[in-house]
Amino acid sequence: MTGSRPALVVGAGGLLGGALVRHLRFSGRDVRAAVVPWRDRESAVSALRDAVLAVADDAGERGYEVAWCAGSSVTSSSAASLADERALVEAAVDALLATGALGAARVFLASSAGGVYAGSSEPPYDEATAPAPISGYGELKLATEEAFRRLAVEGGARVLIGRLSNLYGPGQDLGKSQGLVSHLVRAQLTGQPVSVYVSMDTLRDYLFVDDAAAKVADGLADLDTVAAPGAVVVKILASQRSDSIAELLGEVRRVFRSRPRLLVQASGHAAAQARDLRLRSVVWPELDARPVTPLAVGIHRTALALDALIRAGSLAR
Numbered sequence: 537m538t539g540s541r542p543a544l545v546v547g548a549g550g551l552l553g554g555a556l557v558r559h560l561r562f563s564g565r566d567v568r569a570a571v572v573p574w575r576d577r578e579s580a581v582s583a584l585r586d587a588v589l590a591v592a593d594d595a596g597e598r599g600y601e602v603a604w605c606a607g608s609s610v611t612s613s614s615a616a617s618l619a620d621e622r623a624l625v626e627a628a629v630d631a632l633l634a635t636g637a638l639g640a641a642r643v644f645l646a647s648s649a650g651g652v653y654a655g656s657s658e659p660p661y662d663e664a665t666a667p668a669p670i671s672g673y674g675e676l677k678l679a680t681e682e683a684f685r686r687l688a689v690e691g692g693a694r695v696l697i698g699r700l701s702n703l704y705g706p707g708q709d710l711g712k713s714q715g716l717v718s719h720l721v722r723a724q725l726t727g728q729p730v731s732v733y734v735s736m737d738t739l740r741d742y743l744f745v746d747d748a749a750a751k752v753a754d755g756l757a758d759l760d761t762v763a764a765p766g767a768v769v770v771k772i773l774a775s776q777r778s779d780s781i782a783e784l785l786g787e788v789r790r791v792f793r794s795r796p797r798l799l800v801q802a803s804g805h806a807a808a809q810a811r812d813l814r815l816r817s818v819v820w821p822e823l824d825a826r827p828v829t830p831l832a833v834g835i836h837r838t839a840l841a842l843d844a845l846i847r848a849g850s851l852a853r
Contacts, residue, residue, distance in 0.1 A: 541598050541642070542566040543756070544591045546584065547606030551715075552646055552700070554707045555749035556603055563753070566594075574608070577624050585631040592637040599640040601756045604684070607646065610714045611673045611809065618672045622679050629683045638691030642759045644752055645684045649699040649741075649772055650813055651677040659739075660778075660814035663699075663770055670810070685768050694763040696755045701774035701815050705745035705834060706841035710851070716781075717742060720788050720796055721839045725846060729797040734809050736782040741774045741815045744834035747826065748773055755823055762820055772817040775828045784831070791835045 543560055547553035548569030560567040570587040573579045591600045609621050632638060653661040655668035669675045681697050688695040704717035716732070723730040751773050763769050779787070788796050817824060829837075845851035 540565055541600050542568065542591050542595050543601040543603065544568050544570055544587055546570045546572065546587075546602065546604045547646075550605055550607075551703055551705065551707045551709065551745050552748055552752070553603070553605035555705070555745040556605060556752055559746065559749040559753050572606070574606075574624075577620075577627060580624060581627045581631045584628050585635060588632055588641075589635055589637060592635070592640065595640060597640075599642065601642045601644070603644040603646075603752060603756065605644075605646045605752075607680075609673055609676055610712050611651070611671055612713050613673060615672055618676045622676055625680050626683050629686055632687060633691045638687055638693040639765060641687070641691075641693040642756050643684065643687055643693045643695045644756055645681065645695065645697045646752075647681050647697055647699045648674070648677045649701050649774065649815055650674075650810070652681075652699055653813065653815075654810040659812045660816045661772075662816050663772055663819045681770075688766050688768045692765045694759045694765060695768045696759055696763070697768060697770045698752060698755065698773040699770065700748060701741035701743045701772070701813075703743055703745050703748055705838050707745065708838075716740075717784070717788075717835060718838055718842065720784070721835060721842055722851075723797055724788065724792045724794065725839065725843055727797070729799045731799045732781065734781065735811065736780060736785075737811065738781045738809070739778045739812045739814055740781075740784075741776065741778050741813060742784070742831055742834070743773065743775045744829035744837070747775070747828045750826055751823055754826070755820075758823075769820065771819045771823065772815050774815040774817065776816050776824070777828075777831075778814040779831060787831050787835055791832055791839065 545553050545557050548557045572583045609618050651674035652667045655670040656665050687693045708715040708718035719730045785796050
């Protein structure tokens, strides 16, 4: 789209980042995927700074967008891993502030509703709910949000913090101990059982990743309408429908017409999982105007993508 703002996606190889790149390119946008050597902090920070400067130079007076969809930690990550990620984020924020190029930026940060609200009271949770993380992962997400607020307060950027519900869909990293929908789908395709560590009445809000990407793209495109330079908007990005694990299993069974194979096991990490994570959003309701993908349809699309990977030999059975 001629004249549109260029966009830089950090974490384009991940679930949300990959979907966002596809969505923006399909829309005809000028979108770049940041190439970041994550294992070396100094090199990673340098690469992020250079990528932002490059897109800022190309954008000129049009302004530009940065979507931070990166993050390797999960609820079960070690304290050392969480500390490393936090240090990298804070160093990256310092480096971006030093560029002096943030006044023309609209920035999105992918945060975690589950991590932030795991210990909160009186669900369903909305943006007015006081955050109460119960794990190091949740504390990391809140610390990352605080770091990104500095991009607005000190750098003049407009910042949208998206507290995401449970994302699922094509592109999930099945090497991580997260993404129950994708793990259930792979189990159905391969005949291998999947382990479940929480009770069947555990409630989660499942959001198909393409829906999440569309919300992020819309939010960045229209952020000027709700945020002045230097302002921060916090919004829950969710389907705003909750399903229990038992209901999720029923949807998987309906799609595959066979009962999911489960191993119900105890785990010390279950203590860091809230039973009830119902969500609703009361901020910027216009951003929720798009219809969301029904759970059964999203499961089916995830199955098609995983089956293609298995057939191509790109995913082990």
